[in-house]
Amino acid sequence: MKLEDVLAAKGRRLVTVSAKSSVADAIRTMHAEKVGAVLVPDAEGCPVGIFTERDMVRLYADGDRDFDRLPVEARMTCSLVVGRLSMPVDEALGLMTERRFRHLPVVEDGKLLGLVSIGDLVKIKLEETAQEAQALRSYIAS
Ligand code: AMP
Numbered sequence: 001m002k003l004e005d006v007l008a009a010k011g012r013r014l015v016t017v018s019a020k021s022s023v024a025d026a027i028r029t030m031h032a033e034k035v036g037a038v039l040v041p042d043a044e045g046c047p048v049g050i051f052t053e054r055d056m057v058r059l060y061a062d063g064d065r066d067f068d069r070l071p072v073e074a075r076m077t078c079s080l081v082v083g084r085l086s087m088p089v090d091e092a093l094g095l096m097t098e099r100r101f102r103h104l105p106v107v108e109d110g111k112l113l114g115l116v117s118i119g120d121l122v123k124i125k126l127e128e129t130a131q132e133a134q135a136l137r138s139y140i141a142s
Helices: 002-009 023-034 053-062 089-101 118-141
Strands: 037-041 047-052 104-109 110-115
Touching: 002 089, 002 104, 002 110, 002 118, 023 037, 037 089, 047 053, 047 104, 047 118, 089 104, 089 118, 104 118
Parallel strands: none
Antiparallel strands: 037 047, 104 110
């Protein structure tokens, strides 16, 4: 199973905000879209940064509370780790576990194609495991 299959199953919906958006706008977007991260692409649709719930927690703990004036670009993570369509799900899970983040943008030729979360990958793995268990049960029974 590859990230291409995960995107095919969940769709390529991308929740984005512009770099100049306020942190307050990013939070409202995450709440309205029911996601834990927003991506910040440039004008060409290339990934520039990511802002997640974890960044929000850090921001709040730092005491920076002027969310309406603070631009997202000031607090997003710019050194993005990305996956490709051909990346196996197990490799993506390993990468996210090792690097301690829960979101992986999928990029091909510099273009943002989608985003997978650790929840998307765990869901796919659970389905795969259930199918394997069923196949084994059928094999043993036959
Ligand atoms: P998360 O666990 O995804 O909420 O993110 C934890 C931290 O890692 C936050 O500071 C995010 O901005 C950052 N982060 C999340 N996803 C990525 C990624 N794919 N590449 C680099 N940093 C990331």
